[in-house]
Amino acid sequence: MxxxxxxxxxxxxxxxxxxxxxxxxxxxxxxxxxxxxxxxxxxxxxxxxxxxxxxxxxxxxxxxxxxxxxxxxxxxxxxxxxxxxKKLKPGGHLRVDAPASFANCLLIPALMDFHREYPDITIALGISDRAVSIVGEGVDCVIRAGKLDDMAMIGRKVTELEYLTCAAPSYLERMGMPVSPEDLENNHLRTGYFFAGSGKPEPLIFEKGTTRYEVGNCAFSSNEGNGLKEMLLAGLGVGQHFKSIVQYYVDTGQLVPVLQDWTRPATPLHIIYPPNRHQNARLKVFIDWVIQTFGVRE
Known part of the structure; x- marks a missing residue:
């Protein structure tokens, strides 16, 4: 044996x-x-x-x-x-899971840079916004937005994701520009996000100083970040998405920022992995690369 x-x-x-x-x-x-x-x-x-x-x-x-x-x-x-x-760089296979918008818009376009540096590491990338069982599904690490709920896992903060409130030009031509959160709630269509596991809708949040509004009852919603982005582009209403995801569409005129004097608190992005895998060399270099590539520069 x-x-x-x-x-x-x-x-x-x-x-x-x-x-x-x-x-x-x-x-x-x-x-x-x-x-x-x-x-x-x-x-x-x-x-x-x-x-x-x-x-x-x-x-x-x-x-x-x-x-x-x-x-x-x-x-x-x-x-x-x-x-x-001492002789070669880490090699082997990694199973990684990431949210749809982050994976498609940011992670995948950057993976060739990781491959050039670590050509002997292969990556299987699971793409979904659902909660993944890291141990049960054999995942080495997951990238997730929001607070850490599983205290049995190690979470390293990558960055803070800022939000942008926006809508398509076609929607604004049809419905006009909202002038306040109250106007948005009373006179406009809204697109939003709901959590796949619970079905719970996430409200649009607006803050200015000590004033805070939460606007719900979205006409259209998605449980996946790419779906929310496509709903915004299709002119289905005003919504909030991560600035790093929608900035390209703002720059190209496909989306227009609205209510810019109001903000939504940023949400943290973490890379999460089991504590017994901290000595895995290929996982360590991947985590360090993610933080270096997508983390906020001091």
């Missing part, structure tokens, strides 16, 4: 909660992963997992072994990376 490979397989099964997902991530047949863990249990003389046709659960002994094995595998990977790093 290859004990190190068996330890890696066990760690990955615990983290993904599935033999199949662990096998996919290790590029091994499912039967091989199952046999590795069975052989590991025989070698240790303990049961690491309870297996049924419907569920997979780690025993208390297995959970204790997992914590030791996870640290040992991470340390061995760090040593290996340190030695190889």
């Amino acid at each position: 290859n004990q190190l490979l068996a330890m890696r397989a066990f760690v990955r099964v615990v983290e993904t909660g599935s033999f199949s997902r662990a096998a996919d991530q290790l590029a091994l047949p499912r039967s091989t992963v199952s046999k590795l863990i069975t052989d590991l249990e025989k070698h240790l003389g303990i049961q690491l997992m309870h297996r049924t046709t419907r569920a997979l659960a780690t025993t208390s002994e297995g959970l204790e072994y997992y914590h030791h094995a996870m640290r040992l595998v991470a340390e061995l990977d760090a040593v290996d990376t340190a030695v190889r790093g």
Whole structure:
């Protein structure tokens, strides 16, 4: 039995909660992963997992072994990376997840620069605005806007995303320019965003000094950033989007800023990853590159 490979397989099964997902991530047949863990249990003389046709659960002994094995595998990977790093740059595969607008408008156009610097790293990019299970779906890191909700994960702040309130020229020609948040609420169509998981709509927010307005009841809304952008371009109403996403369309005259004397608080953009992957060299260089590329310059 290859004990190190068996330890890696066990760690990955615990983290993904599935033999199949662990096998996919290790590029091994499912039967091989199952046999590795069975052989590991025989070698240790303990049961690491309870297996049924419907569920997979780690025993208390297995959970204790997992914590030791996870640290040992991470340390061995760090040593290996340190030695190889003297001769070559990090390589391997990364599974990354990012919101649709950020991925399509900002991240993808910049990825060739990352590839030139790290040609041996391959990236599988999941594009969606839904909440992703990092461990369960085998994702190395996710890029997300908003506050950090999962305290079990490590989050590094990339930047603050500013908002812009805007509308298409065709809409403004048809409906006129709103002069205040109250005018927008009473006399205009609005486009907005709703959260895919809960269906909860996100209001348009306007602040000036100590005054704050929240305007809801959007005529059109989307649970995905690109959809919201396309609704604005189609002239379906006034909405708010990240300035970095819509600035191109403002510069080319396809969108027009409105209510510019009112602002919406910026939202933070984080890159999030599990704490046990901090020594992954390819993930580290990707995180550093994202922060350097998209972070605010001091």
